[in-house]
Amino acid sequence: MTVSSALPKIPDRGGPAQPLLTVRGLTKSFGLRMPFGKYSQSFKAVRDISFEVGKGTTLGIVGESGCGKSTCARLIAGITASDSGEVLLDGQEFWTPGATIGREMRRALQMVFQDSSSSLNPKMTIGDTIAFGAKVHGMPRREAEVLAQELLSKVGLAPHEYLHRLPHQLSGGQRQRVNIARAIAVGPRLLILDEPVSALDKAVEAQVLDLLLGLKKEADLTYIFISHDLNVIRFIADEVAVMYLGEIVEMGPVADVFSRPSHPYTQALLASRLSLDPADRPTSAPLRGEPPALGEKMAGCPFRTRCDRSADVCAERAPMLESVSTMMPRHQVSCWIANDGAARRGQVGGKGV
Amino acid sequence: MSYLHADGGAMIRAGGRHAAWPRFMKQKAAMAALCFIAAICVLAVGADIFAPEDPYRTRVAMQFADIGTTGRLFGGDELGRDILSRLLYGARISLVMAIVPVAVALVIGGALGVVAGYRGGIVNSIIMRCMDVFYAFPSVLLAVAIAGALGPGIANAIIALILMFIPPIARIAESVTTEIRDHDYVVAARLSGAGTLLIVGTQILPNVAGPILVFSASQISVSIITASGLGFLGLGVTPPHAEWGSMLAALRQALYVNPVVAMLPGLMIFSVSVAFNVAADGLVRALGTKQ
Structure with missing residues (x-):
């Protein structure tokens, strides 16, 4: 940085390929903390x-x-x-x-x-x-x-x-x-x-x-x-x-995630975004319900209580963050239904390739 | 080299901590109280010059002399000593017993409270529960009990008062520190690599000092009254030394003979403690602690 006095620059170690x-x-x-109790x-x-x-x-x-x-x-x-x-x-x-x-x-x-x-x-x-x-x-x-x-x-x-x-x-x-x-x-x-x-x-x-x-x-x-x-x-x-609820449900380059949101939560977030175009504004709330109460134990996908398209597997096992497709390895999503690869292994009927 | 210049840049008059004194000066009552305290201090320090008479010199003829008697301007006490001189010399001890206990308790209690608040957890529990033990007794009773156990004498009375003032000051310091500790600016200082001592010194203390100082200032009048109370009970200075509380006790005999003279030490205790209270209130407003 161009200032006359500065602390010595922290040297780079791994080169540009290594993530910072x-x-x-x-x-x-x-x-x-519960009343009259320990951390129950x-x-x-x-x-x-x-x-x-x-x-x-x-x-x-x-x-x-x-x-x-x-x-x-x-x-x-x-x-x-x-x-x-x-x-x-x-x-x-x-x-x-x-x-x-x-x-x-x-x-x-x-x-x-x-x-x-x-x-x-x-x-x-x-x-x-x-x-x-x-x-x-x-x-x-x-x-x-x-x-x-x-x-x-x-x-x-x-x-x-x-x-x-x-x-x-x-x-x-x-x-x-x-x-x-x-x-x-x-x-x-x-x-x-x-x-x-x-x-x-x-x-x-x-x-x-x-x-x-x-x-x-x-x-x-x-x-x-x-x-x-x-x-x-x-x-x-x-x-x-x-x-969502302490987990990353979708991750990827901004262009990909914004143009092709895969997780239903991301889709809902994007749908509720404010727009300058009056014709392009949501008329109903894109997301129903509220996140589950703190401390509630939940098996399976944490988002399934608010999701429109939950399948059986969603209640049984929590999905992992995996690439949406082999075409876009960096765009990852944690959803049984949105993710082909996960779907294949997760036995969601009829969605496998 | 700048990217953008200022959002509005509203000009606000310079203020902050440098403005505390001008704000104090604007308050007439607080300034009057401060001047009164300063005058008493000057008279006490210069008692050797201002006192018209040796405060220990007894004259039987002047016993319970009236106000205005030649040589006994403010009357005489039970041994015919000059009340004015004894009030001036007594101011020394009374002022010391007003300020020293609070000042020492401010340092000790403040340190305990800041440590308890900053460290939190088990350290906090240990320190604050010890303070709570003192709270189990009414504070005046506590002072009387400690002074009684240690025996009469100025030093013992001061120790008793210090112990009486430490718990409330520590409690204030602890609550303010606990509140400040998690402010983002303390976190930011920690992120910049500063050690605990530096953070406490630069980030915590300057922000805790105001509330603790204000509270301590308000305790000075309590200290005067309690010290006088100890003197009245014979737990403060030992005779023949003059101190307002013990003078008041000794002059009880004069209450029916010469009530005005008997009231003089009480009047001093009252007016000085009120002055300290008014000045402390002025300090609160000047520092803007109650926002």
Whole structure:
């Protein structure tokens, strides 16, 4: 990145072919505390999630509220301890359950949070907040201040005007710009953006998205972009993962998933998307019912209670994430009916080839 | 190098922590209270200069002398000592016993509360349950019991008061820290690689300090009254030292002879504690803790 003072760039290890982030079997359960009882029940917030994010790409994660998107982000970042699973950053172990993450490793992955006000220390000036991380990593105070100024102007805020302000003196969009500047101040390789634009109005949202796209190119970043807004995902992401009840139900390149959604849940999400064309708006809710209550034990496919086309096998065994077809190996879906290969092995009558 | 410039950039007047003092100055009552406290402090520190008489010099002729008597401007006590001088010298001990216990409890209780809140889990349970034990007793009774067990003396009275103030301060610190701990800015600081000490120092303490300070300031008046209460019961200073509470106890005999003189130490206790309360309220508004 073209700033005069910056922390040393984290060297690339595996070359462009090696994914920057590899997540394998990420799982997390939370206990539901019952009155007068111990943790008598638990629910899996994130179940056995695996995916890869290529260098310089953006993975979008979509899903409805409570589907585990944010938990997933916090598990990857090591904020919340996971039950099992592993996360590799450029082929190197980022964390293992129970271990602490080294300081140098830490700075490779940064996060931007949804609530722009609670993610800035109310007692710290904007300049100090941005310089904080760089100073933690040993940058002298003076240099860190210069870096903070340069980053402020990079995110579109005049340094002399904003450097000494406190967060409550900024608007939501300005605060989110500061959050972005703070995140990139330590020279990360991967940014996890947890609904960074959800709380902003549409005009500001577009500005922040543009800013993110520009920074990504300039600072050679990779993004995981979490959102419930499919239009935003389509705009910014290269690949998309659709989550339902803590699982990825469909994943693939944005173009494929958006043009040929295979999972009934993805189809419903896409059908409920807002459109500018009045003739192209859904008249009835595309999805019936609500997700099952927390802690409810369910055999088979987690989506079958809301699905129109469930077969016998759906109630018996949970589907796996598999390629939709051999033609599109990267477009994967976890559905007995949508997936030829799975259907063949799952003995869904009449659908085999 | 910038991509886009500002969304509106609404100009908001500079404020924040630097504005706390101007906001305090705007409050007339709080400023008056602060000036009163400052004046008492000056008089107490300079008692050697301001006191017209040796506070220990007895004159039988001046026993329970009236206000305005020559040489006994504010009257005389049961041994004919000068009340004005004794009030000034007594202010030293009374102010020390007002501020020192709260200040020490602020440090100890604040530290305990922040550790309990930040670590959570079993550490929190151990610390806070210990604090709860103190809550089982009414606080004044607790102070009297501790001071009684340790025996009379200023140091023991201060220890008793410190122990009385630690639990409520720790409780406030714990609840505020617990609330702040999971804020995203603390998480972000952790993500940037900062260690626990640095996070507590830069992210937690500056945000916990306001509420704890405000609460502690409001406890200063409680401390004065309790300290005077201990003195009244003979658990504070030992005679012949002057302290407002013990003076009040000694002057009880004068209540029927010369009630105005007998009330003077009480009046001092009352006015100083009210002043501390008003100043503490001003601090609350200035810091905007109750938003």
